[in-house]
Amino acid sequence: MTDKLSPRGRPLYLGSRGRHTRFSRIADSVADSFNLSKELTTATLLAAVNSALRGKASITINQDWDEPVNAFFLVCAESGGGKSPSNNFFKQPQLNFQTEWNEQNKNLYLRASVDKKYFAQKLKKHTQQAAELDYGNPKALEQYHAETTRLTEAYEKALRCQPLELFVDDVTNKSLIEAMSRQDGRIAIMEPEVSAFRHIVRAKEVSPILDTILKSFSGERIQLNRAGEPALTIERPILALNIMVQPPIMMQLAKNKAIQGRGILGRFFVTIVEKPRYSRFRHDPIEVPPEVRFEYQDTIYKILTTVEKSKDLLSFSLSDEATEAWLAVKDDVESSIPHNPPPGYGEWKAKAGKHLLHLACLVHIFEHQASNTIIDKRSFELAELLFNFFDKNMWSMLRFMYPEIDFLVAVKALSSGKLYNMGEFSARDMQRALGTYNSTQIAQGIDWLLDNRAIDPIEHRHIENSAKTTMHVGRKKSPTYKIIDAEWHYLRDELL
Known part of the structure; x- marks a missing residue:
């Protein structure tokens, strides 16, 4: 992967019905005011609702399945992408609530x-x-x-009976478990570049904090045993993990083979935010309209008040229409794993049904503040659109983290001005222009460009029934390829 490459974000589309919700209205208003992408503000708003809830809800599917609602959100954005202003806006009302709650009590x-x-x-x-x-x-x-x-x-x-502590930041395994134990097992992380994710990046095969994070996703019992100290047990730990990182951190994570197969990546809703480009429509950041700021704070306060005053889990269920839609989407998504997916994508797809439930509950709670315990079809449809967005971003992120050799060679070719100026080239020309790949790798790169219609074969020279070169590189008479300008430029803009 070249240093110039970053993961490519995928646009968020919520449709006409999604745009007329409180959720979308607030996210869009914050994005417009701060010159941020709506993908970033939407993900941060979901993270804020997730932090306010901190696992204090469940969705009853049937007598044997009561799904705890919790999520891990990860925003990947370059420096200057707007992580801090978005995070601060959506987090601050919760800190205000925490201060007021502790003062009252x-x-x-x-x-x-x-x-x-x-x-x-x-x-x-x-x-x-x-x-x-x-x-x-x-x-x-x-x-x-x-x-x-x-x-x-x-x-x-x-x-x-401890003062309310919604968030924790700089943690070790011991301090994280102790923080959860002080808050009845429930705590949130909502920070850019948090230490908890650095622990994941550097995790070894046996990593206590990674085990704690995995168990606290779904509320599995954890126990801390230290010599000379009483054992600390949490029956239902919940960590609402909402973090923001830069692309190099994800590349470091990709190099850690110890976490592969642990299921950690399959638990995250990933959002990729590209650095905003110059536009004549951009303006200096302005204040979020007071009515929007008040509406968001009032909504979060109502959610937090309900959560903190309730001794039991908030119980939700799907309406009949939403259940029917969920079952159809769940079966379709979980069975549609493409051929040769990148590492971690199968884990993500396998949890699609649960991911849809979590998103539907978060959206529904923000729209209704737990006053309506039946999740209707409209909330589920919005959750489905959000899931599709996260699914595309997860694929893009994993392809960025675990690129295949044909993709790497093709990207290098697309970035080569020398190769483009030729207009037409052979495999040997491409190998001389790039200089760092062997003939088999060059052939794989050409096959990728052919599959993506960036080039067309114009001369076969005694090679029959094959436009591809994998079995023929090294012959004196190899095919020649013509660059298709429109597709070449499109791919170059998408990938570089």
């Missing part, structure tokens, strides 16, 4: 802090009395165990 937290110390001392003193028990007296033993249970429950209740 400060007396409760203070009382819990006092109770924690009190019951810890009582429990310690009570435990020391075990040596003085009359083990031949069943009634005394029963009273002792009952008091132990009461004190333990009171201590754990005080321990769980």
